[in-house]
Amino acid sequence: MKANESVDVAIIGSGMGGATFAAGLAPSGARIVILERGERLIDRPETRDARAIFQRGVFRPKEMWYEPGGDAFNPGNYYYVGGATKLYGAVLIRYRAQDFRPIQYAEGATPGWPFDYDEMEPWYSRVEALYRVRGQLGEDPTEPKHSNPYVFPPVPDEPAIADVRERLKRAGMHPFSLPLGVDIDRWLNRAKTPWDAFPDTNAGKMDAETCGLASALAHDNVTLETSARVIKLETDAAGKRITAVVYEKNGETFRIAPSLVVLAAGAVNSALLLLASANGAMPNGLANCADQVGRHFMNHNSSAALAIHPLRRNGSIYQKTIGCNDFYLDDGRGGPPLGNVQLLGKISGAILKSQLRWSPEIALDLLANRAVDFYFMSEDLPSPESRVWLDGSRVVLDWRASNMAAQNGLIARMREVLRAVGFPIVLVKPFDRRTPSHQCGTIRMGADPAKAAVDPDCRSYDHENLFVVDASVLPTSAAVNPALTVAALALRAADYVRGSELGQPRSAN
């Protein structure tokens, strides 16, 4: 085992949480190393080839995860510099103010957060600037208070989508411009494809590599080590401090001893790393005195819907520019909340064929060309029984999807709406465990050390020099995309670390 030169801070993972934390801490001058298991995504023809991406899965990991019953599946969990954001849909939306408080659904309730929306607002504002988010305030009645407007105008609707927006408005809905981290001219300049689930090779997506990490690496005190897979954290004899980070790179094992460790390997892998690091002082795994690590796995209950008019073509390339929160706070008829609706990236025959292998692609193209493609997303409620753990070297995921009444209700309401606005056929297919895109909750944050693994500043209750800043700390999944909230929490935690080092109170400004 080799020892590396000394560093002050080791950040594990360069995705949304890790890269944004690094950007926040970099100006402090602390010597920071970011250990990233993956490599940079290099441009090649497959990065814009729907058949390569969806049918052949060339960017998916080679690994398998397992259900408790033993069935194996290949998860869409991505290991690149920039993490899952390299393939994300770049919807950078804030949790609604109500999401920070307990919410009562038909089949259960959320616990709320240890602080409210106003506490998060300044960091939302700063990460929107870091990720150059484009949007338009004033269109969505559920939009929480913003201290700053979006600096850039929204990505424009394509003609077919502008038509859908008008139809929805005429039906009394409130379609809004999705807040997006996309420079559409640059994206289309590389190739005329959607961006949602297509890998970014620095071609116009604002992701963890192109924004957070680029900002961090502009500082000489920050280094990135790629193909560096962390396999274990070590503690002192009492189990109170993390004393070393052990990682493998090119077949060699390295050991570094930073004074601060920041875990951001994604909700599944961060939890597994803590569990795999169990030792004599911490036999149930690190940060796990409250037995919370790996529990409360959430992933959104979501479906893809193809809204079809047989005689109307959708000539869109990217499509993904509008959302609706009309059923976010209630079902529109005084019943419990249902969730968020947004467009998917444009679905093509090549994408559909990845699900319908025996259908000719030409027939699927005919279908796809007449469809507008929606994504229906409902909150997944935190349950201690919904878990990820290691069985030897096997990753076992026992996702207990919850709150299906909300998802089913959202599908039913949207079928009504879409038929009313001119789509007589609505085909719906749920996403399942092979798509853990919005994974979160496995190292939950909370004010009570008996019920949470990290405190409201993302510091481990059990180890004073360990912070967790990825999606695993989210105490609730809400029903909107998670990345902006992950980034805001990470930047807030970085400010906390800087403030505590400098002996000053934390400030978002």
Ligand SMILES: Cc1cc2nc3c(=O)[nH]c(=O)nc-3n(C[C@H](O)[C@H](O)[C@H](O)COP(=O)(O)OP(=O)(O)OC[C@H]3O[C@@H](n4cnc5c(N)ncnc54)[C@H](O)[C@@H]3O)c2cc1C
């Ligand atoms: C196809 C797709 C579309 C999505 N669309 C959206 C969207 O439109 N809007 C949105 O808000 N969210 C979206 N998401 C989700 C979003 O990308 C995630 O919520 C976000 O990236 C989570 O950040 P994270 O820091 O928790 O994890 P990641 O961003 O995944 O970062 C984790 C990093 O840790 C690295 N790592 C893992 N294990 C180790 C280890 N042992 N050692 C070292 N490094 C390690 C990984 O390689 C990765 O780089 C999407 C995700 C996918 C897959």
